[in-house]
Amino acid sequence: MKTAVDEIMSEGVISVGPTSSIRQVAVLMAGKNVGATVVADGGQMIGMFSERDLLNRVIAKNIDVDKTPVREVMSAPVITIDTGTSANDALYIMTVKHIRHLPVVDKTGKPLGMLGIRDLLESVLNETIDAFVTKK
Secondary structure, eight states: OOOBBOOOOOOOOEEOTTSHHHHHHHHHHHTTTEEEEEETTTTTTEEEEEHHHHIIITTTTTOOOSSSGGGGTTTOOOOOOEOOOOOOHHHHHHHHHHSSHHHHHHHTOOOEEEHHHHHHHHHHHHHHHHHHHHHO
């Protein structure tokens, strides 16, 4: 895939503060229909919270979702990619790091969007279909 990630990422990044309760974050994620959110403090990304974190670090350990701040169960540090990263490189990073979401940042580290594994799969599928149709 020669596609750059900024062509397939979801624009904008949903972020929450580190003191937000797990329930607040889960409700926000459900309302925005996203699988992960950035945890930011003072404008700096300090962690990520995903559906996988909710399952493995919260539900499986019987953590109180109303009393526990998200900073206690988030994944950190945040792994990011820049806008020039190829979809192939992003897929490699996700595979090696066992993650499904990557914030896409500009040269200054400002988050511009989120790349999910589903975005990559859709891109691969579209490229495959285009190649098939072109060969006919």
